[in-house]
Amino acid sequence: MWSPLVSASLVFLILYFILFLFLAYLYVLRKVPLLSRWLVLLLHVTVRLASQGCGLSFGIVGYANIDLLVAYFILGAEGYFTLVVCTLRFLIAWQRNHWGGLSWLEPNDPSRERGGWRKRFSRINTQVEVVSDPPAPEKAQELPAEESRRRPWFGHATLLLLLATWPFLAIRGAFGVAQAIVPDLNYFNSEVYDANNLTAQFVTEETCFVTMMEFISAAILATSYFTTRTRSSATSRA
Numbered sequence: 001m002w003s004p005l006v007s008a009s010l011v012f013l014i015l016y017f018i019l020f021l022f023l024a025y026l027y028v029l030r031k032v033p034l035l036s037r038w039l040v041l042l043l044h045v046t047v048r049l050a051s052q053g054c055g056l057s058f059g060i061v062g063y064a065n066i067d068l069l070v071a072y073f074i075l076g077a078e079g080y081f082t083l084v085v086c087t088l089r090f091l092i093a094w095q096r097n098h099w100g101g102l103s104w105l106e107p108n109d110p111s112r113e114r115g116g117w118r119k120r121f122s123r124i125n126t127q128v129e130v131v132s133d134p135p136a137p138e139k140a141q142e143l144p145a146e147e148s149r150r151r152p153w154f155g156h157a158t159l160l161l162l163l164a165t166w167p168f169l170a171i172r173g174a175f176g177v178a179q180a181i182v183p184d185l186n187y188f189n190s191e192v193y194d195a196n197n198l199t200a201q202f203v204t205e206e207t208c209f210v211t212m213m214e215f216i217s218a219a220i221l222a223t224s225y226f227t228t229r230t231r232s233s234a235t236s237r238a
Contacts, residue, residue, distance in 0.1 A: 003196055004203040006059035012211050013052035019215075020045045022222060032225070037089040041221055044082040048214065051075035062196050069197075073187055076210065080172055083214055087165055090221055094158050097228075157227040165217040172217075175209035 023042045025031075032038040051072055058068035088105065095103035179185040184192065185205065192202040 003059045003198075004200040005055055005198050008203050008207040008211070009052045009055035009059055012207070012215060013049065013056060015215055016045055016048045016052060016218075019218060019222060020049060026225065037086065037093045038225075040082065040086040040089050041218065044079060044086050044214075044218060047075055047082055048079045048211075048218075051079055052211075059197055077176075079214060080176065080210075083217055084169060086221060087162065087169065087217070090224060091162050094156075094162060098156065098159075158224050161220050161224045161227060165220045168213040168217045168220075172210055172213040175205075175213075 020042075023038065023045060026038065027034070027042070054068045054072040054075060058065065058072055061068065092103045092106045095105065175185070179187070183189045185202075186192070192199055198206075
C-alpha cells in the first residue's frame with residue numbers, strides 16, 4: 001500500500017543512491033584514498049541507504065513485519081552518528097592539509113603539535129619583521145611564491161563548506177533531542193501511528209528535520225572534493 005512513508009523513503013533512497021554512485025565513481029577511478037575521510041562518508045551513505053530501504057519496505061508491508069520499523073529507527077540514529085564523525089574527519093583532514101600535517105582536533109604527537117604552533121608563530125614574527133624592514137629586491141625574490149598566493153584560512157572554500165554543514169547538523173540534533181521531550185515527536189507514542197504505519201504528519205516532520213538535514217550535510221561534504229581538487233591542481237601548477 002502506498003503511503004507517505006513510502007513516498008518519502010523512495011525519494012531519499014534515490015537521492016542517496018545518486019550520492020553513493022558519486023562516491024563509488026571516486027573510488028573506482030582512484031580519485032580519493034581508500035582509507036580516508038571519504039570512507040566514513042561512504043559508510044554514512046550506505047547506512048542511510050539501508051535505513052531508507054527499511055522505511056520503504058515497512059511502508060509497503062506495514063505491521064506485518066515490525067522488525068523493519070525497528071531497523072528503520074536504529075539505522076536512522078546510526079546514520080546521524082556516522083555523519084557527525086564524518087564531518088569531524090573532514091575538518092581534521094582540512095586542518096592537516098592546510099597546516100602542514102597538524103590538527104588540534106586530533107594531535108598525533110603533543111610535542112610535535114606544540115612545536116608546530118611555535119613554528120607558525122615564528123613564521124608570523126618573521127613576516128612582521130619583513131613588513132617593518134622591507135627586503136632588498138634580490139631577497140624579495142627568494143620568498144616562496146606560494147606564500148604570497150596563499151589564501152587566508154578563514155576564506156578557504158573547503159572550510160566554508162564544512163561550516164555550512166553545521167547548521168543542518170544542529171537542526172538534526174535539536175530535533176533528536178525534541179523527540180525525547182515532545183510526545184508528538186516520540187516513536188513510542190501510539191498517536192504517531194495509524195492503521196497502516198506512521199502518520200503523514202510524523203513522516204513529514206521526520207523527513208524535513210532528520211532525513212533532509214542529513215542528506216544536505218552529506219551532499220555538502222561530497223562537494224568538498226571539487227574544492228580540494230582545485231586547490232591541489234593550483235598547487236601542482238605553481
